Amino acid sequence: MKRRSAVAGVSLLLGGCDGTPLGYLDPAGPAARAIAGLGWGLIAISAAVCLIVLGLLSYAIGRERPPDSGALGGGSDRKAIRWIAVGTGISTVFLLGAAIWTLWAVRSVTNATTPPGLIIDVTGHQWWWEAHYRSNDPSREFTTANDLVIPVGVPVQVNLHSSDVIHSFWVPRLAGKTDTIPGVTNRTRIQAEREGIYRGQCTEFCGLEHAHMAFFVVAKNPGDFNTWWDHQLQSTTVDAANRGEQVFLDKCAACHAIRGTPAGGILGPNLSHFGSRTTIGAGALPNNSENLAYWIDHTQTVKPGSNMPSLDLPADQVAAVTAFLEGLK
Ligand code: HEC
Ligand SMILES: [Cu+2]
Incomplete structure:
Protein backbone atom coordinates (compact mmCIF):
# COMPACT_ATOMS: atom_id res chain seq x y z
CA MET A 1 0.00 0.00 0.00
CA LYS A 2 1.50 3.32 -1.04
CA ARG A 3 1.52 6.42 1.10
CA ARG A 4 -0.11 8.77 -1.29
CA SER A 5 -1.24 11.45 1.12
CA ALA A 6 1.72 13.83 0.83
CA VAL A 7 1.82 13.66 -2.96
CA ALA A 8 -1.94 14.03 -3.23
CA GLY A 9 -1.89 16.93 -0.78
CA VAL A 10 0.70 18.86 -2.77
CA SER A 11 -0.99 18.20 -6.09
CA LEU A 12 -4.30 19.33 -4.61
CA LEU A 13 -2.82 22.58 -3.35
CA LEU A 14 -1.65 23.33 -6.87
CA GLY A 15 -4.53 21.77 -8.69
CA GLY A 16 -7.21 19.10 -8.72
CA CYS A 17 -6.67 15.33 -8.72
CA ASP A 18 -6.57 15.48 -12.49
CA GLY A 19 -3.92 18.21 -12.33
CA THR A 20 -6.34 20.99 -13.29
CA PRO A 21 -5.37 24.23 -11.55
CA LEU A 22 -7.85 26.19 -9.44
CA GLY A 23 -8.07 28.44 -12.49
CA TYR A 24 -8.71 31.86 -10.98
CA LEU A 25 -8.12 33.45 -14.38
CA ASP A 26 -10.07 30.93 -16.42
CA PRO A 27 -13.70 31.79 -15.63
CA ALA A 28 -16.47 29.35 -16.56
CA GLY A 29 -19.50 31.21 -15.19
CA PRO A 30 -20.98 34.73 -15.24
CA ALA A 31 -19.94 35.80 -11.73
CA ALA A 32 -16.37 34.53 -12.17
CA ARG A 33 -16.22 36.22 -15.57
CA ALA A 34 -17.11 39.61 -14.06
CA ILE A 35 -14.52 39.10 -11.31
CA ALA A 36 -11.75 37.98 -13.71
CA GLY A 37 -12.49 40.99 -15.98
CA LEU A 38 -12.23 43.30 -12.99
CA GLY A 39 -8.97 41.62 -11.91
CA TRP A 40 -7.37 42.18 -15.33
CA GLY A 41 -8.79 45.73 -15.45
CA LEU A 42 -7.27 46.62 -12.07
CA ILE A 43 -3.92 45.17 -13.15
CA ALA A 44 -4.07 47.31 -16.33
CA ILE A 45 -4.97 50.45 -14.37
CA SER A 46 -2.19 49.84 -11.82
CA ALA A 47 0.31 49.25 -14.64
CA ALA A 48 -0.79 52.44 -16.42
CA VAL A 49 -0.46 54.48 -13.21
CA CYS A 50 3.03 53.03 -12.60
CA LEU A 51 4.12 53.85 -16.16
CA ILE A 52 2.80 57.41 -15.98
CA VAL A 53 4.46 58.05 -12.61
CA LEU A 54 7.75 56.57 -13.86
CA GLY A 55 7.53 58.69 -17.02
CA LEU A 56 6.94 61.91 -15.09
CA LEU A 57 9.67 61.02 -12.62
CA SER A 58 12.30 60.45 -15.32
CA TYR A 59 11.21 63.65 -17.02
CA ALA A 60 11.66 65.58 -13.76
CA ILE A 61 15.04 63.98 -13.02
CA GLY A 62 16.34 64.62 -16.53
CA ARG A 63 15.33 68.29 -16.60
CA GLU A 64 17.97 71.00 -16.34
CA ARG A 65 17.49 73.10 -13.22
CA PRO A 66 18.62 76.61 -12.47
CA PRO A 67 21.33 76.56 -9.72
CA ASP A 68 19.10 78.43 -7.20
CA SER A 69 16.20 75.96 -7.52
CA GLY A 70 14.10 75.57 -4.36
CA ALA A 71 12.17 72.64 -2.89
CA LEU A 72 9.56 72.62 -5.67
CA GLY A 73 12.20 72.37 -8.38
CA GLY A 74 12.69 76.05 -9.07
CA GLY A 75 10.96 78.03 -11.76
CA SER A 76 7.71 79.60 -10.85
CA ASP A 77 5.58 78.21 -8.01
CA ARG A 78 2.60 78.44 -10.35
CA LYS A 79 4.21 75.95 -12.71
CA ALA A 80 4.85 73.51 -9.84
CA ILE A 81 1.29 73.79 -8.64
CA ARG A 82 0.06 73.05 -12.15
CA TRP A 83 2.04 69.81 -12.17
CA ILE A 84 0.62 68.82 -8.78
CA ALA A 85 -2.89 69.42 -10.12
CA VAL A 86 -2.19 67.27 -13.19
CA GLY A 87 -0.90 64.43 -11.00
CA THR A 88 -3.85 64.60 -8.62
CA GLY A 89 -6.26 64.74 -11.55
CA ILE A 90 -4.83 61.65 -13.23
CA SER A 91 -4.91 59.65 -9.96
CA THR A 92 -8.48 60.74 -9.27
CA VAL A 93 -9.71 59.67 -12.70
CA PHE A 94 -8.04 56.25 -12.47
CA LEU A 95 -9.12 55.56 -8.87
CA LEU A 96 -12.69 56.67 -9.51
CA GLY A 97 -12.80 54.48 -12.62
CA ALA A 98 -11.54 51.50 -10.61
CA ALA A 99 -14.11 52.13 -7.86
CA ILE A 100 -17.02 52.38 -10.31
CA TRP A 101 -15.91 49.23 -12.14
CA THR A 102 -15.62 47.36 -8.81
CA LEU A 103 -19.14 48.39 -7.78
CA TRP A 104 -20.46 47.32 -11.18
CA ALA A 105 -18.75 43.90 -10.86
CA VAL A 106 -20.11 43.41 -7.32
CA ARG A 107 -23.58 44.25 -8.56
CA SER A 108 -23.41 41.74 -11.38
CA VAL A 109 -22.08 39.07 -8.99
CA THR A 110 -24.83 39.51 -6.40
CA ASN A 111 -27.58 40.25 -8.92
CA ALA A 112 -30.35 37.85 -7.93
CA THR A 113 -33.23 39.19 -10.00
CA THR A 114 -33.64 35.92 -11.91
CA PRO A 115 -35.03 33.13 -9.70
CA PRO A 116 -32.60 30.23 -9.15
CA GLY A 117 -33.21 26.96 -11.00
CA LEU A 118 -31.94 24.92 -8.08
CA ILE A 119 -31.29 25.50 -4.37
CA ILE A 120 -28.65 23.59 -2.42
CA ASP A 121 -28.04 23.97 1.32
CA VAL A 122 -24.32 23.59 1.93
CA THR A 123 -22.90 23.23 5.44
CA GLY A 124 -19.21 23.64 6.22
CA HIS A 125 -17.90 21.14 8.80
CA GLN A 126 -14.38 20.74 10.11
CA TRP A 127 -13.17 19.59 7.45
CA TRP A 128 -15.70 18.62 4.83
CA TRP A 129 -18.79 19.92 3.05
CA GLU A 130 -22.35 18.64 3.43
CA ALA A 131 -24.82 19.31 0.60
CA HIS A 132 -28.59 19.02 0.92
CA TYR A 133 -30.53 19.26 -2.34
CA ARG A 134 -33.85 21.08 -1.94
CA SER A 135 -37.01 20.21 -3.86
CA ASN A 136 -40.65 21.35 -3.82
CA ASP A 137 -41.40 17.67 -3.29
CA PRO A 138 -39.79 16.74 0.06
CA SER A 139 -39.60 13.07 -0.97
CA ARG A 140 -37.11 14.09 -3.67
CA GLU A 141 -34.66 15.78 -1.28
CA PHE A 142 -31.41 14.08 -0.38
CA THR A 143 -28.04 14.73 1.27
CA THR A 144 -24.58 14.15 -0.10
CA ALA A 145 -21.07 15.51 0.56
CA ASN A 146 -17.96 17.04 -1.00
CA ASP A 147 -19.18 16.72 -4.63
CA LEU A 148 -21.82 19.24 -5.75
CA VAL A 149 -23.44 18.16 -9.00
CA ILE A 150 -25.20 20.98 -10.87
CA PRO A 151 -26.88 21.33 -14.27
CA VAL A 152 -25.04 23.40 -16.93
CA GLY A 153 -26.51 26.84 -17.65
CA VAL A 154 -28.78 26.92 -14.58
CA PRO A 155 -28.29 29.55 -11.87
CA VAL A 156 -27.85 27.63 -8.62
CA GLN A 157 -28.47 29.30 -5.28
CA VAL A 158 -26.22 27.97 -2.53
CA ASN A 159 -27.41 28.65 1.02
CA LEU A 160 -24.33 28.52 3.22
CA HIS A 161 -24.31 27.30 6.82
CA SER A 162 -21.64 26.23 9.28
CA SER A 163 -21.79 23.58 11.99
CA ASP A 164 -18.73 24.80 13.89
CA VAL A 165 -16.37 27.65 12.89
CA ILE A 166 -16.22 30.11 9.99
CA HIS A 167 -15.40 28.49 6.65
CA SER A 168 -15.45 30.08 3.23
CA PHE A 169 -17.00 28.63 0.09
CA TRP A 170 -14.98 29.35 -3.05
CA VAL A 171 -15.13 27.90 -6.55
CA PRO A 172 -12.73 30.26 -8.38
CA ARG A 173 -13.89 29.36 -11.89
CA LEU A 174 -17.57 29.89 -11.02
CA ALA A 175 -17.90 32.62 -8.35
CA GLY A 176 -16.26 34.68 -5.63
CA LYS A 177 -15.79 33.68 -1.98
CA THR A 178 -18.64 33.64 0.54
CA ASP A 179 -18.15 32.80 4.21
CA THR A 180 -20.14 30.15 6.07
CA ILE A 181 -20.80 31.59 9.52
CA PRO A 182 -22.33 29.70 12.49
CA GLY A 183 -25.89 30.91 13.09
CA VAL A 184 -26.04 32.91 9.85
CA THR A 185 -27.27 31.85 6.41
CA ASN A 186 -25.30 33.46 3.60
CA ARG A 187 -26.23 33.04 -0.03
CA THR A 188 -24.19 32.81 -3.17
CA ARG A 189 -24.84 31.87 -6.78
CA ILE A 190 -22.91 29.51 -8.96
CA GLN A 191 -23.56 28.87 -12.63
CA ALA A 192 -21.46 26.81 -15.03
CA GLU A 193 -21.32 27.63 -18.73
CA ARG A 194 -20.08 24.19 -19.75
CA GLU A 195 -19.75 20.66 -18.45
CA GLY A 196 -16.73 19.89 -16.33
CA ILE A 197 -15.35 19.50 -12.84
CA TYR A 198 -14.62 22.77 -11.04
CA ARG A 199 -12.50 22.63 -7.95
CA GLY A 200 -13.63 24.43 -4.80
CA GLN A 201 -11.71 25.17 -1.64
CA CYS A 202 -12.39 26.44 1.88
CA THR A 203 -10.61 29.80 2.03
CA GLU A 204 -11.06 30.79 5.65
CA PHE A 205 -8.50 29.29 8.01
CA CYS A 206 -10.65 26.87 10.02
CA GLY A 207 -8.19 24.69 11.93
CA LEU A 208 -5.69 21.91 11.36
CA GLU A 209 -7.08 20.41 8.17
CA HIS A 210 -8.17 23.65 6.53
CA ALA A 211 -5.98 22.93 3.50
CA HIS A 212 -7.70 19.55 3.07
CA MET A 213 -11.18 21.03 2.87
CA ALA A 214 -11.69 20.97 -0.86
CA PHE A 215 -14.81 20.12 -2.83
CA PHE A 216 -15.77 19.64 -6.45
CA VAL A 217 -18.56 21.14 -8.49
CA VAL A 218 -19.47 18.67 -11.22
CA ALA A 219 -21.48 20.35 -14.00
CA LYS A 220 -23.54 17.93 -16.10
CA ASN A 221 -25.93 18.63 -18.96
CA PRO A 222 -29.53 18.96 -17.67
CA GLY A 223 -30.58 15.48 -18.90
CA ASP A 224 -27.66 13.76 -17.15
CA PHE A 225 -28.27 15.92 -14.09
CA ASN A 226 -31.89 14.71 -13.81
CA THR A 227 -30.75 11.10 -14.21
CA TRP A 228 -28.15 11.70 -11.50
CA TRP A 229 -30.77 13.18 -9.17
CA ASP A 230 -33.14 10.20 -9.67
CA HIS A 231 -30.20 7.91 -8.98
CA GLN A 232 -29.44 9.69 -5.68
CA LEU A 233 -32.93 8.80 -4.46
CA GLN A 234 -32.28 5.09 -4.85
CA SER A 235 -31.74 3.23 -1.59
CA THR A 236 -29.24 0.57 -0.68
CA THR A 237 -30.98 -2.66 0.29
CA VAL A 238 -30.29 -4.17 3.66
CA ASP A 239 -28.55 -7.47 3.00
CA ALA A 240 -27.52 -9.62 5.95
CA ALA A 241 -25.29 -11.69 3.65
CA ASN A 242 -23.22 -8.63 2.64
C1 HEC B 1 -16.42 8.96 15.13
C2 HEC B 1 -17.11 9.14 13.90
C3 HEC B 1 -16.71 8.31 12.71
C4 HEC B 1 -16.61 6.94 12.59
C5 HEC B 1 -16.83 5.88 13.65
C6 HEC B 1 -16.28 6.68 11.22
N1 HEC B 1 -16.16 7.84 10.53
FE1 HEC B 1 -15.74 8.04 8.56
N2 HEC B 1 -15.71 10.05 8.75
C7 HEC B 1 -16.00 10.75 9.91
C8 HEC B 1 -15.76 12.15 9.68
C9 HEC B 1 -15.95 13.28 10.69
C10 HEC B 1 -15.34 12.27 8.35
C11 HEC B 1 -14.90 13.54 7.62
C12 HEC B 1 -13.41 13.65 7.78
C13 HEC B 1 -12.82 14.77 7.01
O1 HEC B 1 -12.90 14.76 5.77
O2 HEC B 1 -12.25 15.67 7.64
C14 HEC B 1 -15.33 10.94 7.80
C15 HEC B 1 -15.01 10.63 6.47
C16 HEC B 1 -15.13 9.39 5.91
C17 HEC B 1 -15.01 9.11 4.49
C18 HEC B 1 -14.73 10.13 3.39
C19 HEC B 1 -16.05 10.64 2.85
C20 HEC B 1 -15.92 11.67 1.77
O3 HEC B 1 -16.93 12.07 1.19
O4 HEC B 1 -14.83 12.13 1.50
C21 HEC B 1 -15.18 7.77 4.34
C22 HEC B 1 -15.16 7.00 3.04
C23 HEC B 1 -15.40 7.22 5.65
N3 HEC B 1 -15.37 8.22 6.57
C24 HEC B 1 -15.58 5.88 5.89
C25 HEC B 1 -15.74 5.35 7.16
C26 HEC B 1 -15.84 3.93 7.43
C27 HEC B 1 -15.79 2.86 6.37
C28 HEC B 1 -16.00 3.80 8.76
C29 HEC B 1 -16.13 2.52 9.56
C30 HEC B 1 -15.15 1.51 9.32
C31 HEC B 1 -15.99 5.14 9.35
N4 HEC B 1 -15.84 6.05 8.33
C32 HEC B 1 -16.14 5.42 10.70
C33 HEC B 1 -16.40 10.22 11.10
C34 HEC B 1 -16.41 8.86 11.40
CU1 LIG C 1 -12.94 25.35 6.39
Missing part, protein backbone atom coordinates in the same frame (compact mmCIF):
# COMPACT_ATOMS: atom_id res chain seq x y z
CA ARG A 243 -20.21 -8.78 4.93
CA GLY A 244 -19.06 -5.23 4.11
CA GLU A 245 -22.48 -3.81 4.87
CA GLN A 246 -22.55 -5.61 8.21
CA VAL A 247 -19.11 -4.23 9.11
CA PHE A 248 -20.35 -0.78 8.12
CA LEU A 249 -23.51 -1.01 10.24
CA ASP A 250 -21.44 -2.25 13.15
CA LYS A 251 -18.39 0.07 13.00
CA CYS A 252 -19.30 3.15 10.97
CA ALA A 253 -23.05 3.78 11.26
CA ALA A 254 -22.74 5.92 14.40
CA CYS A 255 -21.14 8.64 12.30
CA HIS A 256 -22.20 7.92 8.71
CA ALA A 257 -25.55 7.53 6.97
CA ILE A 258 -26.48 5.41 3.94
CA ARG A 259 -29.92 5.85 2.42
CA GLY A 260 -32.13 2.78 2.89
CA THR A 261 -30.08 1.23 5.71
CA PRO A 262 -30.40 1.81 9.47
CA ALA A 263 -27.11 3.78 9.29
CA GLY A 264 -28.12 7.37 10.09
CA GLY A 265 -25.05 8.99 11.68
CA ILE A 266 -24.54 12.68 10.98
CA LEU A 267 -21.08 13.32 12.46
CA GLY A 268 -19.43 12.41 9.18
CA PRO A 269 -20.31 12.74 5.48
CA ASN A 270 -23.37 10.91 4.14
CA LEU A 271 -21.95 7.93 2.24
CA SER A 272 -24.93 6.93 0.04
CA HIS A 273 -23.50 6.52 -3.49
CA PHE A 274 -19.98 7.13 -2.14
CA GLY A 275 -18.44 5.01 -4.95
CA SER A 276 -19.06 7.74 -7.51
CA ARG A 277 -17.52 10.52 -5.41
CA THR A 278 -14.41 12.26 -6.83
CA THR A 279 -12.19 12.07 -3.75
CA ILE A 280 -11.93 10.70 -0.21
CA GLY A 281 -11.80 13.11 2.74
CA ALA A 282 -12.73 16.36 0.95
CA GLY A 283 -9.91 16.21 -1.56
CA ALA A 284 -7.35 14.39 0.62
CA LEU A 285 -7.04 11.34 -1.67
CA PRO A 286 -8.37 10.38 -5.12
CA ASN A 287 -11.26 7.94 -4.69
CA ASN A 288 -10.30 4.35 -5.45
CA SER A 289 -10.35 1.06 -3.51
CA GLU A 290 -6.68 1.13 -2.56
CA ASN A 291 -6.92 4.66 -1.14
CA LEU A 292 -10.20 3.91 0.64
CA ALA A 293 -8.70 0.90 2.44
CA TYR A 294 -5.75 3.09 3.41
CA TRP A 295 -8.06 5.89 4.60
CA ILE A 296 -10.08 3.58 6.86
CA ASP A 297 -7.15 2.43 8.97
CA HIS A 298 -4.82 5.44 8.52
CA THR A 299 -7.31 8.32 8.73
CA GLN A 300 -5.13 10.19 11.19
CA THR A 301 -2.08 9.78 8.93
CA VAL A 302 -3.88 11.08 5.87
CA LYS A 303 -5.74 13.85 7.70
CA PRO A 304 -4.23 14.36 11.18
CA GLY A 305 -6.76 15.88 13.58
CA SER A 306 -9.79 14.98 11.48
CA ASN A 307 -12.91 13.96 13.35
CA MET A 308 -12.73 10.40 12.07
CA PRO A 309 -10.48 8.14 14.16
CA SER A 310 -8.10 5.71 12.44
CA LEU A 311 -10.12 2.52 12.74
CA ASP A 312 -7.99 -0.39 13.73
CA LEU A 313 -9.97 -3.08 11.92
CA PRO A 314 -8.75 -6.55 10.86
CA ALA A 315 -7.65 -6.60 7.21
CA ASP A 316 -10.58 -8.76 6.08
CA GLN A 317 -13.07 -6.26 7.55
CA VAL A 318 -11.31 -3.35 5.85
CA ALA A 319 -11.43 -5.22 2.54
CA ALA A 320 -15.13 -6.06 2.95
CA VAL A 321 -16.25 -2.54 3.90
CA THR A 322 -14.07 -1.05 1.13
CA ALA A 323 -15.71 -3.29 -1.48
CA PHE A 324 -19.14 -2.40 -0.11
CA LEU A 325 -18.57 1.39 -0.18
CA GLU A 326 -16.89 1.44 -3.60
CA GLY A 327 -19.85 -0.57 -4.91
CA LEU A 328 -22.28 2.22 -3.91
CA LYS A 329 -22.10 4.04 -7.22
